[in-house]
Amino acid sequence: MADTPTPIELQKYLGGVDYPATKDDLVRVARRNGAPDDLVSALENAERDSFDGPTAVSSAVAGD
Numbered sequence: 001m002a003d004t005p006t007p008i009e010l011q012k013y014l015g016g017v018d019y020p021a022t023k024d025d026l027v028r029v030a031r032r033n034g035a036p037d038d039l040v041s042a043l044e045n046a047e048r049d050s051f052d053g054p055t056a057v058s059s060a061v062a063g064d
Contacts, residue, residue: 005039007058013039020052 013035014026026043046060 003038004062005042007054009039010057010061011054014054014057019054020050023049023051026051026057 013030013033015029015033017026017029023043023046027040030040030043042061043057046057047063048056048060051057051060
């Protein structure tokens with residue numbers, strides 16, 4: 001996987017998330033869905049603590 005996960009990669013591992021969601025919610029779902037460690041780390045290192053939808057997750061992980 002690339003250094004920054006693509007929106008498609010993120011959503012593959014975040015299936016089942018109910019938004020708004022916290023960073024902890026996203027990490028928990030990603031791990032449950034078998035996300036690779038680098039994707040989980042990207043979520044953990046996102047500068048936001050809550051997300052209103054997939055676009056917000058992608059932006060935070062990309063550092064936008």
